[in-house]
Amino acid sequence: MLWLCIRLPALVHEANAASERAALERLAAWAYQWTSWVSYRLSAEAPQDLGLPPAPLLWLELGAGRSLFGEPTALLAQIAAALTHLGYSHTCALAPSPTAAALLTRVSEQRCTLTRAQLRARLTPLPLSLLELPAATVTALRAAGLRCIGELLALPAAALARRFGPEICLYLARLTAQVSDPRPAWRLPPVYRARCEFGQDLHETGMLLFSLQRLLLEFQGYLRARDCAVQRFTLELEHPRRPVTTLTIGLCAPTRAAAQFLLLARERLHELALPAPVRALALTAGEFTAAAIGQIDGFSNQTQQLDELGQLLDRLRARLGENAVRGIGWQADHRPERAWAQTDFAPEPHPPRAPAAAATASLAAAYNDAACSDAPARPCALLASPQPLAAPPQLLTGPERIESGWWDGTDARRDYYIARTADNARLWIFRDRREGRWYLHGLWV
Amino acid sequence: MAAVRPSVLAHAATLERLAQLCRRTEDGGRQGAIVTGYRELDALLPRGGWPLGSIVELLSAATGVGELSLLLPALCHLAQTGRTIVWIAPPYVPYAPALALRGLPLERVLIIHTRSTQESLWAAEQALRCPAVGAALGWPAQIVDKNLRRLQLAAEAGGSLGILHRPAEAAAEASPAALRLQLQGLADGLRLHILKARGGRGGLQWHWRRSDVVAVHSFAGAGA
Structure with missing residues (x-):
């Protein structure tokens, strides 16, 4: 076993024990992407009379994933860089036992030991004050003439146990990885909820972005750890003495890329007018789906196109609103305004490509349909509602009679004509047979 | 003289080739064109069709x-190869039955509703930048040079076709667009005047007789 211990002194400044625990659990969930054994200790749980400022600790077992992640020292560098990116000041140490790793986070250099022998050699010159033993014990050891940990380790265990009690022997055995040193394994929660409290009230959405980015990066770590993705998550902005503002962010396809989350969340925040200052920010996600496995198709860029289109739709919806992005469809009705409908646009994979010649021929055939087939001609542009015309312009063809809809209360009895204006624009107009008035209904664009 | 002629021809060919290369580097090189569906119009356009990756x-x-209608054959072709056609705040309802009859796959038609010119420009830029988009159609009431340049860059990045419908008065303004066409309705069709064609010659005209289908038939023949 090989334990990475991360000391996070900055978290102590979090307002209280509850928020320190929340921050630690967020990081624990984030760290789960590299290991299946994460444990933590709050600063309040550290031995009291240690004479050192207590700090929360996070342990990750790295030995088991060695074949997956490569050399632990390289992984350590990667994790440290990710932590710096998240904006946490930290000290990391690597040792065969969690107790030793915790001790090594308090020394200034050479904090990585991979084997028991290396650990013993590293501990030997260190001062007794680093040991997590009661202050009285350390004073007594000093009085006995001991100065460094190496001298203490050289003493016979039985004599030490008689003088100071059996606890010190157990502690030293755990420190040197001679006996097992169990740590409670923290488990991933089934529902993700991360909350981050600000020390002060924030008045602008722009000021939320740093914390938001951190929350989303930690969320990405959690999703990686569970090997899943989300299609929807919720951001809650908490205000003093006001109900929370909730933003639900939906995506076209399940994803776990923090950069994409941030892009969408930023658009939504940009649009948002804050009703009150923000005191805390929370992120919740409850529905997880299997992550789409990115397969590389050597012959087409179809999957990539779908992804890109999905991301475009997400961006458009985030900024313009859910209903701003629509598709169109065909409906069976004789009334022109009811022969079409808005639809929900969903990216669809492209069917296998037809031979080029056939495609072009069918294209040309379809294109000729309007002119050659028996289907009545319809313009590509329809007005949202028919516009009254004072007098009809020059009529070219017609009439085409449409009588329909007496059963649903929007009875239409019209004669349609194609007409031409003075500047040669072609119009699709009709005469209402009940009123006798002319209306403009479409344009031959 | 008879001995000289082949070398003169070779020189001419080399010069033509060099000119082509120059044009291509000017255009950014990588982007192709999509045939308009009208052979006579293709012959007038520098790259033999609508220039992809430009405005x-x-x-x-x-x-x-x-x-x-002028654009539809190209739009159909783009949509049938799986790329999406984006309509940004169209001033009319793109009429699904007519578009489908003319061969445009409706599942590739995306309509974006916006509340302001600012939003329309932003949406156009996002759409053009996306490689899954084949063409984006916009109707800007007013557009300044800076915004046109942004759209041009977005189209270059996405390899898509940006179509801007503008009023006739805009002809007096300079524009970074790759192709500018003045359209004038005629009794029997449309007169198309090339105001500017990057990498080619401006000032050409084409008279499209809408009622005759010769151009469309010849398009079918060319594709086969």
Whole structure:
């Protein structure tokens, strides 16, 4: 076993024990992407009379994933860089036992030991004050003439146990990885909820972005750890003495890329007018789906196109609103305004490509349909509602009679004509047979 | 003389080739074109079709002179190869039955509703930048040079076709668009005047007789 211990002194400044625990659990969930054994200790749980400022600790077992992640020292560098990116000041140490790793986070250099022998050699010159033993014990050891940990380790265990009690022997055995040193394994929660409290009230959405980015990066770590993705998550902005503002962010396809989350969340925040200052920010996600496995198709860029289109739709919806992005469809009705409908646009994979010649021929055939087939001609542009015309312009063809809809209360009895204006624009107009008035209904664009 | 002629021809060919290369580097090189569906029009355009990865301006005094019909064969082709056609705040309802009859797959038609010019420009830029988008159609009431440049860059990045419908008066303004066409409705069709064609010659005209289907038939023959 090989334990990475991360000391996070900055978290102590979090307002209280509850928020320190929340921050630690967020990081624990984030760290789960590299290991299946994460444990933590709050600063309040550290031995009291240690004479050192207590700090929360996070342990990750790295030995088991060695074949997956490569050399632990390289992984350590990667994790440290990710932590710096998240904006946490930290000290990391690597040792065969969690107790030793915790001790090594308090020394200034050479904090990585991979084997028991290396650990013993590293501990030997260190001062007794680093040991997590009661202050009285350390004073007594000093009085006995001991100065460094190496001298203490050289003493016979039985004599030490008689003088100071059996606890010190157990502690030293755990420190040197001679006996097992169990740590409670923290488990991933089934529902993700991360909350981050600000020390002060924030008045602008722009000021939320740093914390938001951190929350989303930690969320990405959690999703990686569970090997899943989300299609929807919720951001809650908490205000003093006001109900929370909730933003639900939906995506076209399940994803776990923090950069994409941030892009969408930023658009939504940009649009948002804050009703009150923000005191805390929370992120919740409850529905997880299997992550789409990115397969590389050597012959087409179809999957990539779908992804890109999905991301475009997400961006458009985030900024313009859910209903701003629509598709169109065909409906069976004789009334022109009811022969079409808005639809929900969903990216669809492209069917296998037809031979080029056939495609072009069918294209040309379809294109000729309007002119050659028996289907009545319809313009590509329809007005949202028919516009009254004072007098009809020059009529070219017609009439085409449409009588329909007496059963649903929007009875239409019209004669349609194609007409031409003075500047040669072609119009699709009709005469209402009940009123006798002319209306403009479409344009031959 | 008989001995000289082949070398003169070879020189001419080399010069032509060099000129082509120069044009291509000027255009950014990588982007191709999509045939318009009208052989005579293709012959007038520098790259033999609508230039992908750039902005095309259609300037017209009136709506309804056939500005969309001119584009439809190319739009159909783009949509049938799986790329999406994006309509940004169209001034009319793109009429699904007519578009489907003309061969445009409706599942590739995306309509974006916006509340302001600012939003329309932003949406156009996002759409053009996306490689899954084949063409984006916009109707900007007013657009300044800076925004046109942004759209041009977005189209270059996405390899898509940006179509801007603008009023006829815009012809007097300079524009970074790759292709600017003035459209004028005629009794029997449409007169198309090339105001500017990057990498080619401006000032050419084409008279499209909408009622005859010769151009469309020849398009079918060319594709086969």
